[in-house]
Amino acid sequence: MAVLLPARAAAGPPADYTHTAWGSLQGAPVDVLKFAQGPDGWLWITTATGLYRYDGVRFERSDSVHGQRLYSTNVLGLLAARDGALWVGYRLGGVTVLRPDGARTYMEADGLPGGAVFHIAEGPDGTVWVAARDGVARLRPGHERFEPQGAAVGLPARRMFQILFARDGTQWVAAQGGAFFRRPGAVRFTQAWPRTTLMAMAEGPDDTIWASDDKGRYYRLHTTEPAQAPRPEYTASGMHFDRAGQMWLLQPDAVERVGAPPAQRLTLQNGLSGALPQTFFQDREGSIWIGTSAGLDRLRPNRLRALATPRHFDHPGMIAGPDGTVWVGDYAGHVAAYTADGNARPLLRSGFAAAHRAPDGTYWIGDDQALHRRTADGAWQTIASPEGLRGLDPQALLQADDGALWASFSGGGLFRLQGGRWTRDGGLAGFPAALAMVMARGADGTVWMGHARNQVSLVGRDGRVRRLDARHGLRLGTVLALTPDGATMWAGGEAGTALYRDGRFLALHGGGGETFRGVSGIVRLAGGDLWLHGADGIYRIGADALARWMRDPAQPVAFERFGALDGLRGHASQLRPLPSLVLAPDGQLWFATGSAIALLDPARIPRNPLPPPVLIRELTAAGRHYPLAGPAVTLAQGADTLQIGFTALSLAMPERVRLRYRLEGVDHGWQEAVGRREAFYTNLAPGTYRFHVIAANEDGLWNDAGAVLDIRIPPTFVQTPWFVVLLALGGAALLFAAYALRMRHVTRRLAERMQERMHERLAERSRIARSLHDTLLQAVQGLIMSFHAHVRQLPPGTRERERLDLALDRADRLLVEGRDQIMDLRASAPPPDLAEALREFAAGLAEPGAHAFEMTVTGLRQPLRPQVSEEIQAIAREALCNAARYAQAERIVLEVDYGSAAFTLRVRDDGRGLDAAVAQAGGRPGHWGLVGMRERAAAIGASLRMASGPGQGTALEVTLPAALAYGIEEHGRAAQPASWGTEQHHASAHEWDQSQRG
CATH class of the missing domain: 2.130.10.10 (YVTN repeat-like/Quinoprotein amine dehydrogenase)
Incomplete structure (x- = not known):
């Protein structure tokens, strides 16, 4: 930082500008030729190596504007028009106009004069004028071609340097042949005096038009011939006037401010960015910009004005x-x-x-x-x-x-x-030993003394000394200021500021953890505002904010800070002289630092009335940069990270610009961008978002409209609702499959356990049957045979023989019935396969008889439900037994079909068949075979059909649906081929009788 220093010590004005210089080390452009600022707030800069723009934070080279590329990087002329268009003139000829909706470059074929474009100006009616090496031309609003302006309107043909529209409407042109002017309504230009080559012009606050010759000598221009030849009054490479009417002269090695107040010079020795200052510009916020051969400089008007003195103060x-x-x-x-x-x-x-x-x-x-x-x-x-x-x-x-x-x-x-x-x-007695730093008189005449080491002593009118310290809320460290405020007393110290009221000190604190430390000057204005001068600058606390704090001291107080950016050099004294803040009789505040005194009129604080324009500059998503051509942008599928760059175009004091942003749908409130101008987001879901950014200038004036960008993130397939539905269905299917597998496993295990228990039970029955056969039946048969032997010794025909034969017949029948019961008991314990069990049973029936037996198994053999298997076996045994004993059949056929839709069992014979009455009645009176078979079939949900007639044999069929027959087992164990083919078995009755009787 540097300030304009007085050219002569005795006549130095107050240093009311803060100077900042940029060069190549700061990434700034060099050899700056022209400045311009449009309605959007960008500061545009032309150089021989390209066009640059500045937003208050960084300089950017711009080879394209609004997405449109420049014709050349060697730019010279520059105009930011009132309609927002940017006009760029090239050193080697040509002009490009750039707008958000497109760009156009004009050349000689479009009526533009050839050669370097020195100057571009906009007339009051919106006409664009170009001064170039080969002449002057104009482009009227709505026209497609430039119109050359030469001899026909009184202008020379070549070397046109500048166009100026004066406040009174007169148009001036500086050319190789002199300066020419045209009054409003006139057609032709008239040459002014002096009549020599004039290159640069400026209009003073008194409407004087100044122009320089090729040697840098500035003349007052005359529209009529003066009585005496004009003489140069200033020598400079450039003359300019700021909005306050102050004259600025550009010198080869300095910038000089002349007039009232006295001259000041900014030189290479006190901070100028480079030699050859060659352009001057004042932006819309009042800052002055100087372009030099090595960089550029900004002179920002200070809020605080330094007291003009011939020397620096020493405390x-x-x-x-x-x-x-x-x-x-x-x-x-x-x-x-x-x-x-x-x-x-x-x-x-x-x-x-x-x-x-x-x-x-x-x-x-x-x-x-x-x-x-x-x-x-x-x-x-x-x-x-x-x-x-x-x-x-x-x-x-x-x-x-x-x-x-x-x-x-x-x-x-x-x-x-x-x-x-x-x-x-x-x-008096009772004073602290620590040094009394400050003294003040209370409203009641009490003498207040603030000491080092956090102590205050009071001397009353009665001569008594009272001490205040931490027990009374005092936590200021060394006390540096005491200022009465009615019946209360303000105290400032190295650790903060407090108000003594009702016997206690109330600590003053502001937002953001502000403690107002090192305060050595306190002034309460008549309007209620409180001003503090401390170690971290100057504070203003408004009357309303202070009143709210006094009602509720627990709440932070709103405040405004002034510091180095406002022109304050140094900080408030922390020892002496005290106080460091004084209210002057004219109402101005005087602030003393270690080497200077600054002044501020609290009633007329310079303010920035312009809210900063806000711009969203760039968008990067998932590593891909997206151009921002409109208010909305659609990202690639699956993008879930965002980096959004934005800026606020306030050039005066960008350090105090505040930026807030919010991504609707993500942020619950405004986010404060502290020290950065970017926002970052991660893990974003697909959807539509709105990014909004707003900004405030150094005076807290907000641009609430800000900038808005709608962002759409399309979903990938896996992020669509359909995928979610499919995922849910897939999950449900997996859960169902897991459930089904579990239930199948549990059911299979249960069936296996039931099968094991049934086999254990049937094995036990077989063991009992064997035991009965081997013991009881053998013993009974032996007893009967013994009785037969004794009966044969009786004479035939005797009454005793007949009675014994009758008893032995009855015993034989009982033996046969017992043997049948034992056969039934053994048959109840079949091997695991149903067909195998029936085959063994049928073979046993065929041995004692003269009939033939055939068995056919079709379909994929698979286990039946345990209850089904037991009932089917019982029905089959009953049918086979009836066919073998009563049908007098020569051929008995058993068919077992393991069908995919149903299980079917058939028993057929070619015997004598049943009487019609017996078949219709469902069996002979007193016999329950057919009735039992029907009941067993009904118990398992099977259908039983029987066909029979006298001499036609008998056919019985049992059908059971597969779901009832096999259950889950039909999809469980691997089915085995039915009998691995077709089985047939023939046995003689004699062989069966022998095996049974043996």
Whole structure:
């Protein structure tokens, strides 16, 4: 940072601009030729190597504007038109106009003069004028071609340098042949005086038109021939006037501000970016821009105005004077009365370590040699310091209501002067040992003293001393300021600021953790505003905000800060002289730092009335950059990360621009962009989002409309609702499959356990059957045979023989029935395969008889449900037994069909068949075979059909649906081929009888 320094020490004006310089080290363009600023706020810069733009934060080279490329990078002429179009002229000829909806380049074929385009200007009616090497041309609104302006309108043919539209409507053209003007309504141009080559023009605040020749000499232009030949009045490479009418001259090695106030010079030695300042521009916020051969410079008007003095102060002290001035002194030994414009009137040859103005108009000023007292009549009196304290600086002075002077000396202690006599501690007891830094008089006449080490002492009118410290809420460290405010007292210190009210100190705190530390100057204005000067700058707390805080001290107080960016150099004094803030009689605030004094009129604080334009600059999603050609953009499928760049076009004080953004649907509230101009988002779901960014300038003026961008993220297939539905269905299918597999496993295991238990039970029955056969039946048969042997010894025909034969017949029948029951018991324990079990059973029936037996198994053999298997076997056995015993059949056929839709069992014979009456009745009276078969079939859900007739044999068929027959087993175990083919078995009755009787 640098400020304009006075050209001559005696006539230096206040340094009311803050200077910033950029060069190639800061990434700025060099050899800057022209500036322009459009309605959108961008600062455009032309150089011989390209077009640049600046948003207040960074410089960007722009080979294209609004997506349209420039014709050449060697640019010279530049115009930001009122309609937002940007006109760029090229050093080697041609002009391009760039708009958001397209661009067009004009060449000689379009009526444009050839050669370098030196200047582009816009007329009051919107006509664009171009001054080029080969002439002047205009492009009227709505026209497609430029119209050359030459001899036909009174202009020379070549070397046209500048076009100027004066405030009175006169059009001026600077050319190789001189300066030419045309009044409003006139057709032709007239040459002005002096009549020499003129290259650059400027209009002064008094409507004077100035122009320079090729040697840099500036003349006043005359529309009529003057009585005396015009003489040059200034020598410079450029002349310009700011909006306040102040003249600025560009020199080969400096920028000079001339007129009132006196001249200032910004040079290479005090910070100018480079030699050959060659262009001047004032932006819409009031900052002045200078382009040099090595960079560019900005001069921003300060809010605070430095007091103009011929030298730097050495720790100045201040006190308001009686005549509208402010008395200022420092360690150098001179005290003077200053006015706000910097005029000074010497007062006293003395240092300035402490000062005090008493209510009776008496002034006290002290240094390390003595104290100086000025009475109301203007007379000065010197008073020696207490004995032994010469050489020690007074720290604080205060005249009490009784006329006595309290004085604190650094390293010497506290004294009271009354009647020409110094008394240590005023003869009172109870003062802290720490140095009294500041003193103030309370509304009731109490003398307040702020000490180091977080202590305050009060001396009442009764002479009693009372002390305040942390027990009373005091947490300021060293007390640096005491300012009465009615019945209350403000206190500032190295650790903060507090208000003493109702016996306690209330700490003042602001938003963002602000503590208002190091405050050594406090002023409460009549309107209620509170001003503080501390270690971190100057604070303004508005009356309304302060009133709210006083009602609720627990809440942070709203405040405004002024610091180096506003022109404050240094910080408030933390030792002496104190206070560092004084209210001048004219209402201005004076702030003292280590080497300067700054002024601010609280009633007329310079403000920036322009809310910053906001722009969304770029968008990157998932590593891909998207051009922003409109208010909406559609990203690639699956994009889930966003990086959005934005900016606010405020050039005066970009450091204090505030930016807030929000992505609707993601952010619940506004996000503050601190120290960055980008927003980042990750893990975004597909959908439509709206990104909104707003900004405020340094004065808190918000652009609430901001900039908006709609962002659409299309979903990939896996992110669509259909995929979710398919995923849900797939999950349900997997769960169902898992459930089905589990149920099949459980059912199979249950069936296996039931099968195992059934086989265990049937095995036990077989064991019992074998035991009965091998024991009881054999014993009974042996007994019957024994009785037969004895019966044969009786004579035939006797009554005893007949009775015994009848009993033996009955025993044989019982034996046969017992044997049948045992056969049934053994048959109930078949092998695991149903067909195999029936085959064995049928073979046993065929052995004692003379019939033949055939068995056929078809389909894929698979196990039946346990209950089904048992009932089917029972039905089959009953049918086979009936066919073998009663049908007198020669051939019996058993068919088993493991069908995919149903299980079928058939028993057929070629025997005598059943009587019609018996078949219709469902069996012979007293016999329950057919009835039992029907009941067993009904129990398992099977259908039973029987066909029979006298001499036609009998056929019985049992059919059971597959779902009832096989259950889940039909999809479980691998089915086996039915009998691995077709089985046939023939047996003779004799063989069966022999096996049974053996």
